[in-house]
Every structure is written in C-alpha cells, then in structure tokens.
Amino acid sequence: MHNTILITGGAGFIGSHVVRLFVKNYPHYQIINLDALTYAGNLENLKDIKDQPNYKFVKGDITDESFIDELFATYKFDGVIHLAAESHVDRSIMDPLAFIKTNVMGTAVLLNASRKYWKDNYEGKLFYHVSTDEVYGSLGEEGFFTEQTAYDPRSPYSASKASSDHFVMAYYHTYHLPAIISNCSNNYGSNHFPEKLIPLAIHNIKNNKPVPVYGKGENVRDWLFVEDHARAIDTIFHKGRVGETYNIGGFNEWKNIDLINLLCMIMDKKLQRAPGTSAQLITFVKDRAGHDLRYAIDATKLNKELGWEPSLQFEEGLEKTVEWYLANEEWLEHVTSGAYQDYYSDQYQKR
Numbered sequence: 001m002h003n004t005i006l007i008t009g010g011a012g013f014i015g016s017h018v019v020r021l022f023v024k025n026y027p028h029y030q031i032i033n034l035d036a037l038t039y040a041g042n043l044e045n046l047k048d049i050k051d052q053p054n055y056k057f058v059k060g061d062i063t064d065e066s067f068i069d070e071l072f073a074t075y076k077f078d079g080v081i082h083l084a085a086e087s088h089v090d091r092s093i094m095d096p097l098a099f100i101k102t103n104v105m106g107t108a109v110l111l112n113a114s115r116k117y118w119k120d121n122y123e124g125k126l127f128y129h130v131s132t133d134e135v136y137g138s139l140g141e142e143g144f145f146t147e148q149t150a151y152d153p154r155s156p157y158s159a160s161k162a163s164s165d166h167f168v169m170a171y172y173h174t175y176h177l178p179a180i181i182s183n184c185s186n187n188y189g190s191n192h193f194p195e196k197l198i199p200l201a202i203h204n205i206k207n208n209k210p211v212p213v214y215g216k217g218e219n220v221r222d223w224l225f226v227e228d229h230a231r232a233i234d235t236i237f238h239k240g241r242v243g244e245t246y247n248i249g250g251f252n253e254w255k256n257i258d259l260i261n262l263l264c265m266i267m268d269k270k271l272q273r274a275p276g277t278s279a280q281l282i283t284f285v286k287d288r289a290g291h292d293l294r295y296a297i298d299a300t301k302l303n304k305e306l307g308w309e310p311s312l313q314f315e316e317g318l319e320k321t322v323e324w325y326l327a328n329e330e331w332l333e334h335v336t337s338g339a340y341q342d343y344y345s346d347q348y349q350k351r
C-alpha cells in the first residue's frame, strides 16, 4: 500500500535504524531519506545500505516550504515517517527558537504538503509522526504515562514536540489527514551521537575522562533498545489505527547513577580493567535546569493491540551497545573530530 515513503531525519540516530529496517525489509518500497545533515545527521550511519536500489538520500530542510512542496510533487509519497527534529534537551535550553523552528514549523510544513499533495484523497496514505514521552512531563515515584496522560511539557524541547503532536492531531481532526503518533521513551544503541548520556559515558570511560552525571544521578528514565523502537515504528506504520497514539517503552526504568554503574562494570570487563576502575571516573555535576525526575511508559496498548514487545533485556542491549562502540572506533573518531561532516561532500558532491 505505502509504496514511496518519505523518512525525515534518516541520517540521525533513530532515523538511520528506521531507514535501514525499511530498506532491507521492504525491497518493493522506494525509501527517500530527507535530512538537513545538521550536526546530528551522519550519513556514515547508512554506509551499508547507501547503494541499495530502493534507497535514495536527499539533503534538505523540512522548514523550507517550497523545497518540500517540490519534493512531494516529484516523488508523490504514499507515506511519511517523520523523525527529523532538534532532539537534545540541553541544546533546547540554550537555543529554544531553533527547536520551535524545526520541530513545530518543520512538522507543520510537512503536514501541509501532505494535505496539499494528497488532495483529500487519502486512500493508502499515512502521516506517521515520531514523538517522545517527554511531552507528558515528569512523574513522581509511582505511575506510568499512558496514551490518556495529559500533556505537560517542561523543557523547550518537550514543548516543541508537544506542539508538533498537537498540529498532527489538528490536521487529523480538521482535514481528516490520516495520521498516527507514537511517543517513545529514551533510546540507546549504536550510532548515537556522543552528546547523549550512554554514548558520552562509553566514550569518556574508554578515554579515561570524567563521566559527568547530573545532580546526584537520581533521575529515572525508561530505556529502549533503538532497534526495538525501529521495529515498533514498522509495526505501527503498517498495522496502527489512524488517529491513534501509541506509547512505546521497554518497561525498563533505571536511575541514571545505577545505569552508569552498570555501564562501568561492563566497560571494566570489556577493557579488561580491574573491577571498580571505570566507576572512579563518575563525576557529579550541577543539575540540568528543570530536570524532569522520572519518565516511565506504559506500552500495554501497543502490546495488546499490535503484538509488539521489546526483544532485549537491558543488560544484554547495553553490552551489545558497548561492543558496537568499541568495534567502531572510526565512527566515533569521525563524530568526535567532526570528520563525519565531510562524508556527504565526499560521497555525494565529488562524483
């Protein structure tokens, strides 16, 4: 049904896993990966599939209305899986307007183009918006976010994602645009930009640098292996009900400090260091402004309705992740040195 699919943000962390899964599992689909290649976009993430006949990369900005209109006219997309976003909470605290521009305006531009080019003939069409559990705000010690939890975003990042979710539902209700949203918990896994907690900690432990932990490390997050998120997106895209929201999570809550201690243990083992060596690098730093205490997702609806469940236990997924970073030193070196940003011009412009 959805033959030509636009995936936005496909050069990013989660997007690259989604692109790979779709390119490999659906050879009869045409996958167009649209990405502006901001600091977070890295085409080296997709080296292995770049020459597949059903894959094409297009560099461009989702906030550029005429460019997006042209793209829809050229490719006549049947489906959109929208992941492009500014995604780092700390950056949103420093520069909120960049988040409003990309996450709110960019989503609205895509919604508008979808509506315009699908011309109210929505047969076989779908706009799938990938969002976050952070739109729900912060939990106390108990309870879970369900699809009924009222939105209560508290950082510029989560406020911009909440706003984009509202626009998606507004297009569904007002124009009957076939749309689905999923809200997922924190992801971890390969190809994660090393400004985020887990890859940053792996990188610093490996290089014997301090591992910064906000406050006392008491904040709780629910972690999901990125490939499980990509599988959930596949399931929801193909089987989800239009107009619905699905929560995605691993039922896997960890205090930041417990997670970092587990990571230190795994790193000691992998680097053949004496037990306790890596943990000495843990350094508590001033807490993030407005730091949400706890996120925890209730993913029962997705499990009961569509049969999805996480495939990995956290310890297993974390060990796999560490192994990937240790085996892919070149990827990490290119990201930390900035060399990954030359990859696009090397691959696509010098031909």
Ligand SMILES: NC(=O)c1ccc[n+]([C@@H]2O[C@H](COP(=O)([O-])OP(=O)(O)OC[C@H]3O[C@@H](n4cnc5c(N)ncnc54)[C@H](O)[C@@H]3O)[C@@H](O)[C@H]2O)c1
Binding pocket: 008, 009, 010, 011, 012, 013, 014, 015, 034, 035, 036, 037, 038, 039, 040, 041, 042, 060, 061, 062, 063, 082, 083, 084, 085, 086, 087, 088, 102, 106, 130, 131, 132, 133, 161, 183, 184, 185, 186, 187, 188, 193
């Ligand atoms: N990382 C998580 O734990 C997590 C959890 C739940 C939901 N999400 C959501 O999933 C999506 C992907 O997250 P991620 O962690 O992979 O992010 P990321 O920052 O790794 O990737 C974002 C991608 O979007 C691209 N991009 C940014 N601005 C753009 C623009 N104006 N036009 C076109 N492309 C642009 C970047 O170049 C990058 O490749 C986001 O929408 C995020 O809100 C992330």
